[in-house]
Amino acid sequence: MSDIHAGPAAQPVPIPVRTLAPWLIFGGLMMMLMIYFVGAEEGATSIIKGMYVHEYVHDGRHLLGFPCH
Amino acid sequence: MVGTLLMRGMLVGIVAGLLAFVFAKTFGEPQVNHAIDFESRMEAARGDAPEPELVSREVQSGIGLLTGVIVYSAGMGGLFALVFAYAYGRVGNIGPRALSALLAAAALLAIAIVPDLKYPPNPPSVGDPETIGIRTALFFTMIAISIASLTLSVLLVRRLIPRHGLWNASLGGALLFIVLIAFAQLLLKDINEVPAAFPAVVLWRFRIASLGIQCIMWMTLGFLFGYLVEKTMAPRWLYRPASA
Ligand SMILES: [Zn+2]
Numbered sequence: 001m002s003d004i005h006a007g008p009a010a011q012p013v014p015i016p017v018r019t020l021a022p023w024l025i026f027g028g029l030m031m032m033l034m035i036y037f038v039g040a041e042e043g044a045t046s047i048i049k050g051m052y053v054h055e056y057v058h059d060g061r062h063l064l065g066f067p068c069h
Numbered sequence: 070m071v072g073t074l075l076m077r078g079m080l081v082g083i084v085a086g087l088l089a090f091v092f093a094k095t096f097g098e099p100q101v102n103h104a105i106d107f108e109s110r111m112e113a114a115r116g117d118a119p120e121p122e123l124v125s126r127e128v129q130s131g132i133g134l135l136t137g138v139i140v141y142s143a144g145m146g147g148l149f150a151l152v153f154a155y156a157y158g159r160v161g162n163i164g165p166r167a168l169s170a171l172l173a174a175a176a177l178l179a180i181a182i183v184p185d186l187k188y189p190p191n192p193p194s195v196g197d198p199e200t201i202g203i204r205t206a207l208f209f210t211m212i213a214i215s216i217a218s219l220t221l222s223v224l225l226v227r228r229l230i231p232r233h234g235l236w237n238a239s240l241g242g243a244l245l246f247i248v249l250i251a252f253a254q255l256l257l258k259d260i261n262e263v264p265a266a267f268p269a270v271v272l273w274r275f276r277i278a279s280l281g282i283q284c285i286m287w288m289t290l291g292f293l294f295g296y297l298v299e300k301t302m303a304p305r306w307l308y309r310p311a312s313a
Contacts, residue, residue: 010309011162012162012164012165013158014158015071015157019071020154023154030147031144031148032144034144037140039141044201044202044205051123052124055133056124056128056129056133058133058193059137060133060141062191062193062279063190064190064283066190067201068196068201069193069196
């Protein structure tokens with residue numbers, strides 16, 4: 001596997017922070033929003049009215065360890 | 070390149086979510102059903118009418134569970150890929166496969182195991198609806214403290230390595246992590262809302278199933294993501310030759 005790379009002393013190259021920053025911010029927010037909808041929407045806080053999202057993902061919310069009920 | 074990593078993280082997250090769903094359905098759902106039976110018996114004993122179902126049990130335990138686990142897992146996979154993109158090349162001379170495995174182990178510890186020790190997962194009918202706000206806040210506080218403590222411990226290890234070597238530095242980091250978590254868990258408010266008559270075996274099995282789901286999800290993420298990155302990313306993105 002490492003034989004296709006530049007040799008035993010090859011160093012991993014970090015991705016520059018300037019390239020990373022927009023992804024970290026927007027990607028990070030989007031991912032957290034997804035987790036929020038499964039974990040906490042219509043529980044402690046609510047963006048959408050009603051209880052449908054909460055009830056729909058209810059078993060997942062409990063089994064993934066989020067507080068519920 | 071970061072976009073490719075993010076997409077890959079989410080896709081691996083979906084695969085991890087599928088595996089976790091099979092486990093959840095097999096080992097978690099029977100306990101959820103026992104807990105709901107307990108709730109119904111309690112309601113009947115109090116003479117309350119059963120709560121109307123907004124979503125049927127069939128949907129909740131099937132497509133609802135699948136959706137929940139996959140969305141959660143894809144989200145975690147994406148976050149994982151972003152942390153990987155930042156950490157790669159910045160935490161020492163480790164390749165993608167090893168870094169991915171280490172990060173997944175760290176995530177399992179900091180996001181699942183440590184927070185669950187203080188605020189363990191609970192099946193339906195355990196928990197007072199009145200306290201959902203404070204319970205949610207405490208749960209996320211515990212996750213934040215746990216991630217911060219692990220980060221501090223890793224930074225300490227890095228500082229200790231030059232003088233004390235990897236082994237002793239790691240012991241020092243582990244000690245710091247345990248002390249920080251012990252303090253946090255002593256100081257944070259205790260929550261115990263398990264009804265006195267709730268079957269202990271159901272509670273135990275439910276919590277073990279929940280831990281199993283997290284283990285499967287993070288192991289899949291850690292091993293599969295690292296494997297794919299190592300195999301498919303162009304070497305010029307991953308390594309620079311020693312002479313450069
Ligand atoms: Zn619930």
